[in-house]
Amino acid sequence: MTRPNTRLLHIELIAFVLVLLTFFMVSTCKKGHEIAPIKSVKVETLLTDSISIRAITVMGNNLGFAGNKGYYGLYDDNKNTVRTNIIKYDSLTPNFRAVASTSDDFLMLSIQSPALLYKTGDQGSMELVYQEADEKVFYDSMTFWNDEEGIAMGDPTDGCLSIIITRDGGKSWSKVPCEKLPPVVDGEAAFAASDTNIAVNGAHTWITTGGKKSRVFYSADKGKKWEVFDTPLIQGKETTGGYSIDFYNDQLGFIIGGDYTDVNSNSKNKAITTDGGRSWSLISDDKGPGYQSCVQFVPRSEGKQLVSVGKTGIWVSNDTGKNWNKLTDDSFYTLRFLNDSTAYVGGNNILAKLYFK
Template identity: 50%
Template sequence: MKSLLPIIVIISVLFSCKNNDEIPQRQYTKFWKKDIIVDSTLNIRAIEVIDGNIYYASGDGKNGIILDDGSLVTGLVHSDSLKYSFRSSAFNGKNLFYMSIESPALIYKLDYHQKNKVYLNHNLVYQENHEKAFYDSMDFWNDQEGIAIGDPTDDCMSILITRDGGSIWTKLSCEDLPIAKEGEAAFAASDTNIAIIGDHTWVATGGKSSRILYSSDKGKTWEVYDTPIVQGLETTGMYSIDFYDENNGFAIGGDYTKPADSSANKIRTQDGGKTWKLVAKNQSPGYRSCVKYVPNGEGKELVAIGFKGIDYSNDAGDSWTHLSDEGFYTIRFLNDSVAYAAGKGRISKLTFRE
């Protein structure tokens, strides 16, 4: 028996490798679209799917809920004197938050309405009147701790932190953050400038300089890493970032004024964001405003979306399949085959198929 053991081990390894090679990699080649809401006055970049309901906020200040029965409730946050421009939202498991972009930059906290079983009652929990205020994205680590990011008003990116469930937000001092480079900011294009895995946080900047701000401890300390993505102009850089786990991440962007340019608009990291490399150089897609890992895709499957269409990769971004010319700004996955996309004048349900 002892002499047969090496042979048995070799046969087992070969058989195992053969089986792994024979497992086909899923390849989405098409999708089915169902419009949930169509309204030419909307310009939507912020959506949240909560308990089957779709909460949206629009750049023209309109906001509401598309209930799971198809009915619509509007005006969750309203004002008689202010015209909001909402570009971001976040849900911490207990409350829904909407954030407006420009001075006065506002964060509203929506409470759960027990009778109607939706998030309705709103309270203003943060206001910033700085003339340079411009906020781009927000997210939460847990039900108590969250982050919002915006363009610099001083010598660093604007970063707000809450540690009490979103009732109080505090702006970090530039003494605690990397100094911003000339022309470095962020894009309020899809509410996906922030990626969170556990305590780890990555913030994508863009413009004349496009870098990664990284925190390993929920925003208490920060480091900064360079990227090879196209940069140098106000319209260039990363527009969206996502991480599948603590090591594997992807960012996309480009220059929205040159949407066909794909020379250096897609980057990938495998070491937690410390180093990045260009992928699919000079290959479509060009400019895209949002990228998301497909759930249960083992870090291989990605969907990129923008006003020029929808694209899919099943090899971690090395190659892409153009699925549609349908234009959207942002996307959120419900599961590994169903997502909701929002853009100019509509929110749609997308069902991806092989």
């Protein structure tokens, strides 16, 4: 009788198992994780006070925020507590519409002249790291590409957008000269409505403008070179255009806005791109929400789910903006996701946490 070669059988068994594992992994990758549609939201109030909160940033599980009247603070998720403070500059009380964070620091930027940018100092206090005085100064939004490199943008002061950049973690900031930026059109600016005028993905950066002209400024190299693209959004008045922009990856992006003096109009206030922002198309026109101040892709949704907030309530799309459902009439200015089922929001006199189902 011929004895079986046990070593050969062992090798063949391993090979068979590897084939099965490979097949399983490929099948799983093709299917992806199942994405359940968002049908409802629960609102948990974290803070009520006589302040306007339009700028929030997720810091781990916690939330940094800033508002008007020099007001800023931190929500501690572990302790479920909110710590707040007020900052003044000489006799001025700054109003903040932009915040950002790195692994180590919290930063906040005020809107009007003098623009004041504060960063967490070595002793934990807020230290002034940049200021700019000009009668036209009005900063709208700020974010970071990574822990060292960040960007903030504001309205034009001299024929181009105001863009300042840091390459050292926010310790110092430099304004991009107008000769390195596309010129703006007369009446083109931005809205400090939700601190979401800027979207970043990797080295890619997009800035949405509004007013008499609503376009998208784009940089592929973290703000070194810029180009600009038109949008079909409503424009022509100081109150019209794109208010908020978000990208799911380096190709799929979404803008929402409208006219805040006509909050129920849902014509030409939503646009989508699938080519990295070079071309934009209206979507869900004359349907879904009217004016909204913030839109964000839901994490891990494969770009299918979007949530917007604004005066017309909290709205959700489960099909990349084609159709929308109102979840609640609650009004908020800005939103940031903690994960695919939880988000933070800021609004008029309120800071809250959202739980989606």
